[in-house]
Amino acid sequence: DETGKAHRCGVCKGTVKNSVGAGDSMVAGFIAGIEDGDYEYALKLGTATGGATAFSDGLATKPEIDRLLSELL
Helix, strand or coil, X not given: CCCCCCCCCCCCCCCCCCCXXXXXXXXXXXXXXXXXXXXXXXXXXXXXXXXXXXXXCCCCCHHHHHHHXXXXX
């Protein structure tokens, strides 16, 4: 980040069904989570959102994002 701190988080557990859109979903989740300037939360929300899309036949759903996010918090 702008202070030089590196942020890391774990990964979500699941079975990949289709990775199409997972990267875009991760970016969207990160942007949604960065509103308060909390990089750590934004990274976790992005990771959960990308995972929820990868583990789905379509795009991520809010319940699946919330479930995966709870694994990371």
